[in-house]
Amino acid sequence: GTSRKRKYLYGATQREVKDKLTKVRRDLQLGLEPAPENLTLATFAKRWLAGNEPALRVRTHKRYRELLELHVLPTLGRRRLASLAPGDVQELLTTKLASGLSAQTVRHIRTVLRTALGQAERWGYVGRNAAALADPPRVVRHEVQPLSAEQARTLLAHVRGDRFEALYTVALALGLRQGEALGLRWSDVDFETATLAVRQALYRAGGEVRFVEPKSAQSRRTLVMPPIVASALRAHRARQHQERLAAGSDWQDTGLVFTSRRGTPLVGGDVTKRLQRHLQAAGLPRQRFHDLRHACASLLIAQGVHPRLVMETLGHSTITLTMNTYGHVMPDLKREPADQMESLLASS
Numbered sequence: 130g131t132s133r134k135r136k137y138l139y140g141a142t143q144r145e146v147k148d149k150l151t152k153v154r155r156d157l158q159l160g161l162e163p164a165p166e167n168l169t170l171a172t173f174a175k176r177w178l179a180g181n182e183p184a185l186r187v188r189t190h191k192r193y194r195e196l197l198e199l200h201v202l203p204t205l206g207r208r209r210l211a212s213l214a215p216g217d218v219q220e221l222l223t224t225k226l227a228s229g230l231s232a233q234t235v236r237h238i239r240t241v242l243r244t245a246l247g248q249a250e251r252w253g254y255v256g257r258n259a260a261a262l263a264d265p266p267r268v269v270r271h272e273v274q275p276l277s278a279e280q281a282r283t284l285l286a287h288v289r290g291d292r293f294e295a296l297y298t299v300a301l302a303l304g305l306r307q308g309e310a311l312g313l314r315w316s317d318v319d320f321e322t323a324t325l326a327v328r329q330a331l332y333r334a335g336g337e338v339r340f341v342e343p344k345s346a347q348s349r350r351t352l353v354m355p356p357i358v359a360s361a362l363r364a365h366r367a368r369q370h371q372e373r374l375a376a377g378s379d380w381q382d383t384g385l386v387f388t389s390r391r392g393t394p395l396v397g398g399d400v401t402k403r404l405q406r407h408l409q410a411a412g413l414p415r416q417r418f419h420d421l422r423h424a425c426a427s428l429l430i431a432q433g434v435h436p437r438l439v440m441e442t443l444g445h446s447t448i449t450l451t452m453n454t455y456g457h458v459m460p461d462l463k464r465e466p467a468d469q470m471e472s473l474l475a476s477s
Contacts, residue, residue: 168254170213171206177245186341188332196234196241200225210254215262218242222263232266239265275424276301278431280413285357287411293403295358295365296387297421299325302358304425304443307418308332309348311395312340313386315366323359326351327444331385331394338394348444362386426455 140146243260308330381392440451
């Protein structure tokens with residue numbers, strides 16, 4: 130037969146022992162494996178990070194580790210995992226906010242802790258997720274001031290003939306994220322069907338260039354190119370061919386659409402600085418490269434394109450994300466249901 134494992138329970142009072150016994154019995158019924166008595170949050174977090182390394186992007190894993198090591202473990206690391214309460218997490222978040230960290234960073238602290246404790250919950254180490262039960266701080270969204278249609282046309286007129294004209298056109302007209310634009314290959318562009326497929330994104334981790342899957346399943350998308358994009362890319366292909374001839378044996382064939390004069394991948398920071406010089410020269414407000422994506426979405430919404438189609442164009446994972454980010458561009462759209470209903474129901 131199997132040897133039975135004995136478990137000894139101790140308590141100051143009979144009542145306490147009885148409560149512990151009830152809990153152990155309930156855990157057994159639920160099939161929960163109680164967390165080893167003295168397993169601390171620090172030990173569990175390190176185990177969790179190590180186990181997730183293969184599944185996470187390098188940058189994400191590094192960010193998780195930093196948030197835990199800098200902000201969570203110094204305060205809560207020595208706490209027993211089993212005794213961590215929502216109040217402990219709430220207190221941590223409040224303290225961090227008071228110390229001057231941004232609401233966004235404090236939200237990220239809660240997210241990484243919630244994700245780790247979610248794993249502890251699935252393994253049966255804890256009965257509830259203390260971080261999920263703590264309230265996240267409110268983030269005041271920066272109102273994006275994207276370029277208007279007129280400003281967007283001014284920018285494109287100003288960069289006509291520039292090495293990066295096609296890059297700015299793709300960002301404005303199709304709303305690609307910077308990494309998606311810089312990771313674009315000629316094999317992703319189909320001039321016959323006038324489509325462009327977003328299949329990978331470029332990013333740099335510790336000086337090393339990596340090509341990764343797009344941000345979410347919805348970010349893998351095929352977009353129809355407006356003629357302005359197709360013609361900018363054709364001109365760009367001819368220019369790149371000239372640069373390849375000029376570079377001779379120095380040319381590195383990466384198959385990428387947007388490259389240095391030697392064919393190598395571009396550096397995001399340089400691309401942004403260059404864009405900002407153009408904006409300044411054209412008398413336009415300062416923008417991040419990512420704001421060209423916001424301009425794309427805002428212009429589509431202002432034209433009355435359905436938010437669901439805007440979501441698919443941008444490769445957002447949920448319509449909620451689109452509505453939350455661009456809600457301020459939609460006041461006119463909010464009138465539409467009222468106007469439509471009025472025309473349906475009002476007897477003229």
